[in-house]
Amino acid sequence: MRERAERLAVPLGLSATVAVLIVVFYYPVGSVLADAVFSDGRMTFAPIADVLTDPFYTGAAHHLFTDPLGVPVGLVEWLLAVEFFLFGVDLPPTSIGLFGFTAYQAALSTVASVALGLPGAYLLSRYEFPGRRTVRSLTILPFVLPGIMVAVGFLAMFGRNGLFNDVIGLVGLGPVEALFTLEIVVVAHAFYNAPLVTRLVTTAWESVDRRQVETARSMGATPFRAFRDVVVPQLLPSLLTASLLTFVFTFMTFPIVLALGGLQLATVEVWLYARVQNLELAEAAALGAIETAISLGLTYLYLRYEARQVATRSAGTPLARRQLFASVRSLRDPHRLALAGYGIVVLVVFVGPLASMVVESVTGPGGQFTLDYYRFLLSQQTSSATGTTRPLPAIVNSLRFGVGTLLLALPMGIVVAVVANRDVTGSRGAEAVLSAPLAVSGIVVGLGLLQTLVFGTVILDYRITVLGPIAIVFAHAVAAYPFVTRNVAPALGELDPRLVDAARSLGASRFRSLVDIELPLVASGVVAGAAFAFAISVGEFDSTVLLAEGVDSYTMPVALERYIGNRSLGPSLGAATAMGTVLLAVTAGSFVVIDRVGGRWQP
């Protein structure tokens, strides 16, 4: 009986995953995107064609669609436009279009995120220093912050009178007018996504087998050669995964652009949102469909690439960490000096905005120290008035949804990772389709959930609505499980297949070999995936507010959003920053706990 259950575990898990996906993702999203290709029950491509042929959206590339025969000329024109844009040459009114600009800023953001994230991975995986594990746990903290809080932090840090200008003013530099520029938007995107790079690459770096490096060295390879030929190939999949995710996320960026850059730097997602607000749903669907096609296409290409990578590893000892502060002499070591420089950059880009937000939460309108905003939180907590948003239930709800999401997203993500690693034709395509939650705009998902689950679907004369805490956890898990898959799948793929074969030949079921042999070997990836799942759930806003039943299942970001509009302390974001600080503290604690608990499970 048990054997049978174990034999069925993976297929059943996959079926359950697909079923959940259909209910809270494919069906809702499909109901929105269908507007792009159906009109009054008939096939049409008019909405998509309208977008593609509109120079506002596609710039000079609209010739590709309006005048296919002139394509070579059009393409050159568009590439030239991009070129001119890159070098800051003034442009005619239509050049690279909204899509071109969106891709351009996403590419810049990806480069910045890798540049800021990679040294962090090096530091965390190759050096030992007091508090390393805690720092590692906290790396994904930026991930959970609502956009408006990042905007507040960046404003206080990089504004005209911000901390950054104060500090560089001390050495006679500046002031730097950073706000409302493309640069600050790119840095803010790096703030969100560099942690993704750090976390994914650290996980991969920690599972490099030191014996492989030692073998290379004993065969005469220089340290650089050993690094290039042994370590780099094992890091590359995780680095490319992180770059892909960063590109896809920043391609669909929304709140940060308008809050820090202004409408002049609008992206496709900003337009999509305006279309939905205006209830021009066919055009919104067309924009969403094109965005999704681009994101999914990139994901598919990447997965094809990843599958061709042949790197195998077995259970091994990770590389030894060097002491960061070994001796006085080590302070002159160029590696450590470079890391010190990196430390300063981290202080400016990551710690600065977070700390600035915390400082804002205790600063009154006149610049004086105040605890009013925290008193406000307490007064909300003790108030009995209807419609009052209390901080404590928000914290409890967030933690409940977060844990629920973690418990659901882990098995979902692992099952999909197992399926993705099968060498069957189409398994890459299957994984790409199963990764779709990463590739669909949050606004489209929200609209879809509203139209289907919230409004209800009529089945046999009954209007079925899917609402409440369970629906919220399901929706969060669907958004979160691809992160588990992306953390686990590359590591699983690199495991020596003979390990599994050996276990299977000794009579272990697929499930047993997965749980007893494979997962413990990729435990650090599983723990990282769990942390991401929790982070996604805690930071989620759109589907949480839509699927909440009644007014009481609000989470921390929802409470924060409501405090933004609360004028009882005057028009100030103070109350929201206080809630943002609470959100930071609660999630920071949770990440440390997840890593510690997960760490015990690692071999």
Next chain:
Amino acid sequence: MERRRFLRNAGAGIVGVSALAGCRSPSGDDEGPTRTDSGNGTTTGAATTTSLGGTLRVATYSSFTGEGTAGNWLKSAFESKYPDATVEFTTPENGLNQYVQRANEGAPIDADLYVGLNTGELARADEQLDESLFQSLREDVAGTDRIKGGLDIDPEGRALPYDTGYISLVYDENEVAQPETFDALLEPEYEGDLIVQNAQQSDPGRAFLLWTILAKDVDGYLDYWQGLQDNGVTIMSDWEPAYEAYMNDEAPMIVSYSTDQVYYHGEDVDMAKHQVGFLEDQGYANPEALAMFSSASNGDLGRRFVEFVLSEEAQAEIAERNVQFPAVEGVEMSEEFERYAYEPPEPVTFTYEELAGNVSTWIEDWARQVASK
């Protein structure tokens, strides 16, 4: 000229200070000074209507309800007037769109009243739907004759205004002199000095854009905005982050509300930073209205609620708590409010007829110009 419609309230802002209106207690239960009911006293007489009961479901935005808000005051005051009635608030995140989409999809509408509607939203809802989402109220509700002229946003009498704000500039007089006209904002003197909000998603941002269309005509507003862009205007997403940027000295002028000083006055506040500037001596009126859904299940109670909202007592409370101006004539506000809230010499706004069928295009054309790359 024909496109604009002047509001006919004679600058009551500074004049009508009354000794009766003292400081209001923050809780709605113990009433402050008693008021003489100069309006339709009969409509709010409790004795005749206490038999009405049931639950009234009110959809609104989230900051309308909660501790110390206008919504909660209305709820407790109305429930004590009608002991058998219960007011329940629901706060859909996407506002009125929730109900337009529900009507489009044939999904049930789980509310009787909608509170917090503006002219453009009403026009858009009407464009989207074949049958009106709301039912006519004006004839069935007492007190509508006291609504200030020009604030009456709906020719069909479905949406009735309950308060209004005026969009103006707020500027820091330590940094800049007050710009008197729209054209002044194009001067090099004001280069990089103005923060506005995105008209696609922000109420004051949309109001300011509409105001420029009133001032510069449909044919001229895009050129005017090109001038603003060339002069370094910053267009941020919403009012809150924009105001945060203003308070952090990113720029010395912002599009905001003429009630700014109600929040910012007193000894330790630098009032120089909270100067209200009316361009061309105008302010763009942005009335907030309420309406009853066609599908409302408790229509009688709903109409009594609307009457109560328009009563003088409720009007003063709503205006004070929302920091907006009352929508009906002759409401006495607190001394503090009268002193620090400014009404423009010449309030202007677009009417429903002018906005219907146009507002989306105007905003779209503007946004495309700003975001073109």
